[in-house]
Amino acid sequence: MLEIEIIESNIIEGGIEVFVRAWQDGKQIGFGSNGTVDIERFRLINPPVLVQDEVNGDIVIRTEENVELQLPATETRYREDPEEATLRALEETILSLKNKHDDSKIIAGKRGNTTTTVYADPSAYMFNTDASWATMRADGTSVGYDTTSTNEAVFISEKITNYNAGRNIFIFDTSGIPDSDTISSATFSIKSTTDAGSGAETTYPANGALVGVTGTPDGNTSDYGKVNETRYADTDVLRSAFANGVASYKDWVMNATGIANINKTGNTNLGIRASNQFSDSTVPTARSFAKGYFSAASGTTDDPKLVIEHEVGIISQDITATAQATTSLAKPFTKLRALTVIAQATASFIREVQRTLTATAQASTSVVREMAKTLAVTAQATPVLNKGLLYAQSLIVTAQATASLVKTQVTLVAMTVTASASATISQLYVLGVTLVATAQASTSVGKVKSLLRTLTATAQSSASVVKSGLIISRELIVTATATVSYTLGRTLFRTITATGRAVVSLLKDYGYVDKYPENDVSYEDKYPE
Amino acid sequence: MAKILTKQKIDAFDKVLRDSSIHAEIIKPEKMDRATKVELKSHAIKKALKLKKYVRN
Numbered sequence: 001m002l003e004i005e006i007i008e009s010n011i012i013e014g015g016i017e018v019f020v021r022a023w024q025d026g027k028q029i030g031f032g033s034n035g036t037v038d039i040e041r042f043r044l045i046n047p048p049v050l051v052q053d054e055v056n057g058d059i060v061i062r063t064e065e066n067v068e069l070q071l072p073a074t075e076t077r078y079r080e081d082p083e084e085a086t087l088r089a090l091e092e093t094i095l096s097l098k099n100k101h102d103d104s105k106i107i108a109g110k111r112g113n114t115t116t117t118v119y120a121d122p123s124a125y126m127f128n129t130d131a132s133w134a135t136m137r138a139d140g141t142s143v144g145y146d147t148t149s150t151n152e153a154v155f156i157s158e159k160i161t162n163y164n165a166g167r168n169i170f171i172f173d174t175s176g177i178p179d180s181d182t183i184s185s186a187t188f189s190i191k192s193t194t195d196a197g198s199g200a201e202t203t204y205p206a207n208g209a210l211v212g213v214t215g216t217p218d219g220n221t222s223d224y225g226k227v228n229e230t231r232y233a234d235t236d237v238l239r240s241a242f243a244n245g246v247a248s249y250k251d252w253v254m255n256a257t258g259i260a261n262i263n264k265t266g267n268t269n270l271g272i273r274a275s276n277q278f279s280d281s282t283v284p285t286a287r288s289f290a291k292g293y294f295s296a297a298s299g300t301t302d303d304p305k306l307v308i309e310h311e312v313g314i315i316s317q318d319i320t321a322t323a324q325a326t327t328s329l330a331k332p333f334t335k336l337r338a339l340t341v342i343a344q345a346t347a348s349f350i351r352e353v354q355r356t357l358t359a360t361a362q363a364s365t366s367v368v369r370e371m372a373k374t375l376a377v378t379a380q381a382t383p384v385l386n387k388g389l390l391y392a393q394s395l396i397v398t399a400q401a402t403a404s405l406v407k408t409q410v411t412l413v414a415m416t417v418t419a420s421a422s423a424t425i426s427q428l429y430v431l432g433v434t435l436v437a438t439a440q441a442s443t444s445v446g447k448v449k450s451l452l453r454t455l456t457a458t459a460q461s462s463a464s465v466v467k468s469g470l471i472i473s474r475e476l477i478v479t480a481t482a483t484v485s486y487t488l489g490r491t492l493f494r495t496i497t498a499t500g501r502a503v504v505s506l507l508k509d510y511g512y513v514d515k516y517p518e519n520d521v522s523y524e525d526k527y528p529e
Numbered sequence: 530m531a532k533i534l535t536k537q538k539i540d541a542f543d544k545v546l547r548d549s550s551i552h553a554e555i556i557k558p559e560k561m562d563r564a565t566k567v568e569l570k571s572h573a574i575k576k577a578l579k580l581k582k583y584v585r586n
Contacts, residue, residue, distance in 0.1 A: 001584065001585065001586060002585040002586075003582055003583065003584050003585065004582070004583045004585060005581070005582040005583075006578055006579065006580050006581060006582075006583070007580065008580070009574070009575050009578050010531035010532070010575070011531065011532045011533075011534060011568065011571045011572060011575055012530065012531060012532050012571075013530075013532055014567060015567060015570075015571055016571040016574050016575060017531075018578065021582075044574075046567055046570075047567075047570055047571060047574055048570075049551050049552075049570050049573055049574065050552065059552050078552075080550050080551055080552055081577075082551075082570070082573040082574040082576075082577040082578075083574070083577035083578055083579075085574075086574050086577070086578055087583055087585065091585050121563070299570060
């Protein structure tokens with residue numbers, strides 16, 4: 001069972017966008033490439049408003065009989081129902097998505113970039129016939145050209161009296177996809193008809209091959225020769241899939257060649273030809289064809305469609321901003337290995353994935369939703385990591401630098417703050433092996449669920465851990481006028497060492513301490529009922 | 530980016546939805562252009578779609 005919650009809808013250029021939450025069998029679907037998207041934006045270009053209704057439908061779309069190809073006349077009944085048509089379009093799109101995950105990583109309120117569903121307008125059916133197989137196949141023009149039928153041969157390759165072939169062109173307006181977006185998947189689909197046929201051909205049966213179109217379609221019989229032999233999908237759709245008597249969308253998952261040919265500034269033209277109509281194919285000896293729904297006059301939920309999943313994307317491995325440079329990347333999805341910002345440079349990154357972030361010499365670096373292994377900040381640099389999902393191994397803040405990490409999920413192996421540096425981490429899920437604050441450094445960690453092995457504060461440094469959830473610290477070492485404060489923590493200490501004029505304050509601590517120091521240490525509410 | 534239709538266009542589309550149908554309008558001899566056809570369909574969808582959870586089988 002699929003549940004679809006409509007959050008918002010807007011008219012856009014070429015169609016409509018709908019913001020949606022969805023549940024499958026009671027579990028919310030996490031959208032996006034990593035499953036963190038709570039609300040996905042679906043854009044329907046040339047949206048359908050008609051739904052098939054053979055009982056009460058008052059709109060009848062007919063397909064004429066094709067005597068040469070022995071295809072009978074058909075008629076299909078529709079009713080106008082924009083609400084149901086949209087829900088069906090959303091349902092079919094959601095069920096066919098490639099980027100679909102369970103609910104474990106969903107970030108509440110996070111909106112996805114886009115799934116764009118484009119309905120073909122128009123789709124053209126072309127058939128050709130000749131006594132010679134080679135002539136028929138190599139022809140530049142077809143005998144027939146039809147854009148008005150709704151129930152036609154998706155592919156046909158046969159020998160009756162003559163050799164016959166059917167080829168099709170589907171035109172999609174894909175100009176609404178932003179030029180800078182990266183397409184992660186694309187699927188072309190045609191809905192089979194319930195009377196879809198298979199033929200008698202068993203020796204050389206044809207399947208449906210998705211291919212490219214050379215040049216721009218002219219909208220006449222010359223388009224037959226433009227359906228080329230470049231495969232846009234690695235797997236053909238089998239004729240047998242069309243012959244099961246059930247009307248349902250048949251999918252061609254586009255390959256890299258096909259995706260690369262999606263036109264973000266205009267129309268994307270796709271072709272279908274029979275798999276035994278390629279240059280090296282064997283001549284058929286009997287009938288082989290399949291039927292499906294083509295574009296109708298005003299758009300139906302049966303129309304051929306192209307579902308494209310795309311994200312804002314920049315792919316870069318190293319970015320360096322130097323000498324008062326300003327670099328800003330908004331919402332890139334990259335595998336950025338190193339970001340280096342030096343000499344009063346400013347770099348702003350949102351939703352990055354990177355291994356190293358280095359800010360030096362009065363540099364200002366702002367990173368939102370990052371995954372960084374190492375964050376190094378030196379010399380009055382100010383980095384800010386906000387709402388990150390960090391997998392950081394080292395946080396190093398030195399020389400009057402200020403580092404701020406907010407709402408991060410960090411696997412932090414070592415955090416070192418030295419020389420008047422200030423580091424603030426709030427609401428972290430930290431696995432910290434070592435936290436060291438030295439030389440007038442100030443370190444504040446708030447609301448942390450942490451597994452901290454060693455906390456060391458030395459030389460007038462101040463370390464504060466507030467509202468820690470699960471801290472297992474083996475050693476707490478406070479030396480020379482350093483101050484360490486723990487509040488509301490659930491702490492399991494093995495050793496506390498305070499030397500010089502150090503002050504250790506444990507408030508409401510649910511700790512287990514093997515050894516207490518003998519100097520200035522205060523405890524309060526340490527063993528609650 | 531969301532597209533705002535003019536009041537004149539909205540009134541004309543609402544009249545189609547009230548007195549006729551999208552399909553009837555599209556197949557008239559004096560066919561509307563493709564952009565207008567899409568706007569009419571999108572307007573009809575926006576009006577029909579409710580902000581709620583739909584259960585599909």
